[in-house]
Amino acid sequence: MYLNVHSQYSLRYGTMSIPALVEEAISSGVTQMVLSDINNSTGIMEFMRECNEKGIKPIAGMEFRKAKQLLYLGIARNKEGMKELNDFLTEHNLEQKPLPDTAPEFLNVYTVYPYGKHHGSLKTNEYLGIRHEQLNSLFGKDLRNIKEKLLCLQPVFINDKIEYRLHEYLRGIDLNVVLTEVTEADKCQKTDRFFPAGELEARFSRYPFILDNTRNLMNSCVMDYPKGRVNLNRRTFTGYKKNDRELLEKLALAGMEYRYGRSNKQALTKIKHELKVIYELDFCAYFLITWDIIRYSGSQGYYHVGRGSGANSIVAYCLKITDVDPIELDLYFERFLNAQRTSPPDFDIDYSWDEREDVQDYIFKRYGSQHTALLGTMSTFKDRSIIREIGKVMGLPKTEIDGFTDQTRAAINQNNTTFQKIVAIYERMANMPNQRSIHAGGVLITEEPITYYTALDLPPKGMATVQWDMYEAEKIGFDKYDILSQRGIGHIKMAVKLVEENQQRKIDIHQVKDFMNDPKVNFNLRTGNTKGCFYIESPAMIQLNRKLGCDSYRVLVAASSIIRPGVASSGMMAEYIRNHHHPDKVKYLHPVMEERLKDTYGVMVYQEDVIKICIHFAGMDGADADILRRGMSGKYRSKKEFERLVERFHEEAKKLGRPDHIVKEVWRQVSSFAGYSFSKAHSASFAVESYQSLYLKTYFPREFMVGVLNNYGGFYDRALYVQELQKCGGIVHLPCVNHSDSLVNISGADVYLGLVGIHGLNERFIELVPEERRTNGPYTGLEDLVKRTNIGLEQGIILIRVGALRFTHKSKKELLWEIHLLMGARTKPGNINTELFTIDAKNYALPVLVNTRLENAYHELELLGFPLSMTMFELLQTGYRGDIMANDLINHIGQTIRMVGQYVCEKTVHTKKNQRMWFGNFLDAEGNSFDTVHFPNHTPMYPFRGKGCYLILGKVVEEFGFASLEVLRFAKLPILPNPVIS
Known part of the structure; x- marks a missing residue:
């Protein structure tokens, strides 16, 4: 009889998770119910799985609200009905229009209006839902016209009194008010829960026809979705599987000729083996769609990096999805694709941050808006953020809340009664869903219209996004294409362009094998001259490469993985470095370690290494080894799963007669990888990009560092990259209205900082000042700048103080006098070109006004974040520079x-x-x-x-x-x- 049940996905309203909801329903004797979360269908598929597993009939629905007011419920009669509900909500989300007060004419949906809120005649599929508290209002009324339309409406939001209190806190957080300001209209009723078996029926006993109507409606609903995981991704690329197979083979063989030449038997054998596996697992479309995305981006001149386990595949290499040669590195194809897999593996495709959205737009247009969506994610209440939110709802002052989130006061806080109350609420709220968001780069391409399974949101990114995350997508049967972005690619792309413009030299940045064999490039890698270079610029990575004496691609591939916390914290990083320097003195734990891990001196460095050891040392099967691998990648961080694998690892190793102390140590090394480490192919992909960056830094350091600055990405702040520019001979100038663009520019050795780096300068003037100069010529002075750009007093002062008008050869103090005299009391910009005739400004005799280097340095610290007129050492009060350098x-x-x-x-x-x-x-x-x-x-x-x-x-x-x-x-x-x- 429960038509209006809500889970935690009724965000900051419902209190029960889907499993808790189903368990509570079972204990209350419920045999069928409708999940109708507020303005979303996030939990529907999870709800159906959980109900089917526990023997309850699931019915899908949705509650539609506007401005906190319940408008109506939609209850799906079947799968088509769920699509109608999702389409209806999607239309209003994507077009950003309010929900209508009356529901549309659904074909496969029952619409239920709250009793007393609907006036006029009801359509065939429309009903009135009445709460048990409202039954008295029926007394003495002629019900003949609505008798068949009345349904039992018992909302469920909470479980008990404690959860009602939690609900009140959630409402306070949602409304951003203190608890006492949460009104009755803002929250549910204390009775909005499951009743003990038979009690709800007893409350409606005087009106049995209402119970019959409700029961009959629910009985007519059938959620005709397939049970269990099925493949819901787009199934073909060409429209026919046979054509897909033939096209993939043709492309792979053509790619082999490009990569290896015509007569490479090893490559041909490997390609044929992989194609056979791909055909048998029905993943041709997945490869072809990825190839199509790469083909489009290449046609636009975009540069990409294909990474992740996909780089283990020679077919992917031949399709130019990746630039990692799996033969050269002896990569383990089974890590990427094996007979145990039921879902396609991931290709992670990185683009420059300013090109990714165009690639995503192509995917939407190429595969259709009904079949394409970005992947969502669910942010939850976490740690100190919950304490802050609860503290605000309780009305605590900021200083007290700050004290509760200060880890140094943990011992003091434990004895504070207010803090204890917050902790009690925190424990119930922790990890509850808080708000829907957008995944870093996942895209879904589906066979059926995606609204059969979810409504779509329109986040700030402006592209339709599903209402659940990657974990739920995988359980339902959807596999994502990862279209990601990173600043490192932007560095490379811009540096190549700048070299062509500044030095008239064209660079083929894909000739990576030449870079890997370049002694100057490898010298910089070994000595740590890598600041600005993708993945190898951090102090930890520089330190590791110097300890290794890293001067080759193969060593860098290993270094990219052993820097990860799993390897480092287990002590195996130090072991690897030691063995790398003394390979003749390596002591292997066991002959299997020598046989399988000789390339890494007996140390497990990659995810593949762990899989190999689980299979060959411990005798585990491939499926369990792959589950362990997925745990390491973070897709399933399940403590229970690892405990099962620990037991199985030890049992199987014992059967093979492995010594207990060796088994214990091998497992210690294996388990240290939980949640960390890379696949070898992933490390290899990173190393390729690292070499591309380092080649540019080695031979074109000035253009490269300008590229780094202009992409606002990297491990360090801008000041360090400016210093790197100066170290490699760049003459770095402060921003100048007659030389600077919005971004940093370079001409020969001269580098002018961009206007975009000036704190407080309005975006309008960042673009307008250089654009006006390019159109109408250099500025002749301050007055000319003001007249041509209509810049206001405040923005003009910023440009003066940063030194952007030094071409006038006037001191900043003179210019500040001048702008105040010029603008008088006018502080804001007016209309451009308002003067009919040019009128010369009055000249005043001023005393000599000079600026010191120290004053300039302070201006730069404030407006750029670092000084350029003086170094930080010159700013010190002491001249002491240390005992040694x-x-x-x-x-x-x-x-x-x-x-x-x-x-x-x-x-x-x-x-x-x-x-x-x-x-x-x-x-x-x-x-x-x-x-x-x-x-x-x-x-x-x-x-x-x-x-x-x-x-x-x-x-x-x-x-x-x-x-x-x-x-x-x-x-x-x-x-x-x-x-x-x-």
């Missing part, structure tokens, strides 16, 4: 020395005793990097005090030839005071 550290191992370093970045980690320690990275006065280690016993709670220079006392330590500073004492140095303030 970074390049001399290796000659002072074991000594305690003092250094002065400019802060670059820090990383916080936790020790085995759960104490915090830090790794720091600094520049010395010569611009060279050095690393610091801050152990808990020598480190205050918050050792870093932001940007600036620090005096560091520490002991020089060395590991694998890499020197760093183990910090004993540490303090930020004062800088010269701002002369304007002082």
Whole structure:
């Protein structure tokens, strides 16, 4: 009798998860019910799976609300009815129009209006839902006209009194008000729950026809969806499977000739083997659609990187989906595709951040809006954010809430009664869905219209998005195409373009094998000259490559994976480095480790290595090994699954007679990968892009660093990349209205910072100032700039203070006088070209007004985030620059020395005793990097005090030839005071 049941997917309203909802229904004797979440169908497919498993008949529906008011319910009679409901909501979401007060004429949907809220005649499929509290209003009325239209309406939002209180907090969070301001109209009723078996029927006993009507309506609904996971993806590319197969084979063989030449028997054998597996698993369409996407993007001149396990496939390599040669690296195809797989593997295709949306738009237009959608995601209430939200609803002051979220006050907070109350609510709210969002790059391409399975949202991105996440999509039967973006590709794309413009040289950035064999490129890799380069620029990666002496593609592929937390935290990173330097002294745990992992010196580095060991050392089957692999990739982080695999691993290894102590150590290494590590193909893809970046940095460093700056991506902030530009001979100029564009530009060795980097400058003027200059010539002075752009006083002052009008040869102070005299009291821009005649401004005699370098440096700190007129070291009050420089550290191992370093970045980690320690990275006065280690016993709670220079006392330590500073004492140095303030 429950037509109006809600789950947690009625966001910030319902309190029960789908499994909890079904369990509560069973305990209340419910045999069939309608899930009708508010303005969404997120939970419908999960609801049907759960009900089918537990023996309850599921019925799909939706509750439509506008401005907190219930308009009507839609109850699907069948699968077509669910599509009608989803189409109806989708239309209003995508066109951003309000829901109508009356429902449309559905064909396969029952519409239920709340009793008392609908006036006029009801259509055949329309009913009135009456709550048990409203039954008294029927007394003495002539019901003949509506007798067959009355239904039992008992909403379900909560489970018990405690959940009602939780519901009130959720409503407060949703409405952004304190608890006392949540009105009765804002929340459900305390009785909006399942009743004990028979009680609801008893409340309607005086009107048995209402129960009959309700029962009959529910009995007529059949959710005729297939049970269990089925393949719902687009099934063919050409329209016929036979044609797909023939086309894929033709493309693969043509690609083989491009990649390997005509007579490579090894490649041909491998291609034929892969094609056979692809045919048998019916994945031809998946490969062809991915190829089609790559073909389109290539036709537009877009550069992509194909990564992930897809790079294990020679067919993918021949289709130009990836640039990783699986023969060269002896990649493990079965990691990508094997007979145990029921769903297609992932291809991760990266594009430049400014090209991805066009690729997505092509997919929508090519495969149709009814069959294409972006993948959604569900953000949940988490950690400190919940505490803040609960605290606000309770009406607590910000300072008190800040105290509750301060981890250093954890011991004090435990005894605070208010905090204990927050924790009690937190424990019930944790991980509840909070809001729907958009996946990083997943796209679905379906065989049937996608609204059979979900309504669609229109997030800010502007493309239709499903209402559930990748995990739910996979359970239903949808597999995503990952169309991703990253700034690293933007760096490469722009650098290639700048080299062509600035040096008139064309670069084929895909000649990666030449880059890999270039001694200058490999020298920079080995010595850590990699700032700005994709994946190899962080202090940790630079340190690792220097410890390895990394100077080849194969070693970099391994380094890209052993930097991951799973390998590093297990101690296997250090083991790998040690063995890499002394391969003749490697001691293998077991002959199987030597046989299967000789290339990595007996160390499990990649996901494939773990699979190999599970199969060949422990005797596990391929299916369990793949489940373990999926757990490592983060797709199934299930503790229960890992516990089962631990038991199976040990049992099967014992059957093979493996020694207990060796089994224990091998499992320790295997389990350390849980949730971390890369596939070898993924690491290889990253290494290809790293080499492309590093080639550009090696031979065209100025253009490359400009590309990095203009793509606003990278590990470091802009100041460091500007310093890198200066180190490689770039003459970096402050922004100038007569030379700068919106972005950084380069001409020869001269580099002008872009207007976009000026804090506080309006976007309009960032584009208008250079556009007007290109159209009508350089500006002659401040007055000319004001007249031609109609810039206001505030924005004009910003340009003056940053030095963008220095071409006038007037000091900033003179220009500030001039702009105030020119504009008078007018502070805002007016209409452009309002003067009929040019009138010369009055000239005034001013005293000599000069700006000092120190004043300029402070202006730049404020408006750019870093000084260009002076270095951070020149700003120090002290002239002391330390006992030694970074390049001399290796000659002072074991000594305690003092250094002065400019802060670059820090990383916080936790020790085995759960104490915090830090790794720091600094520049010395010569611009060279050095690393610091801050152990808990020598480190205050918050050792870093932001940007600036620090005096560091520490002991020089060395590991694998890499020197760093183990910090004993540490303090930020004062800088010269701002002369304007002082």
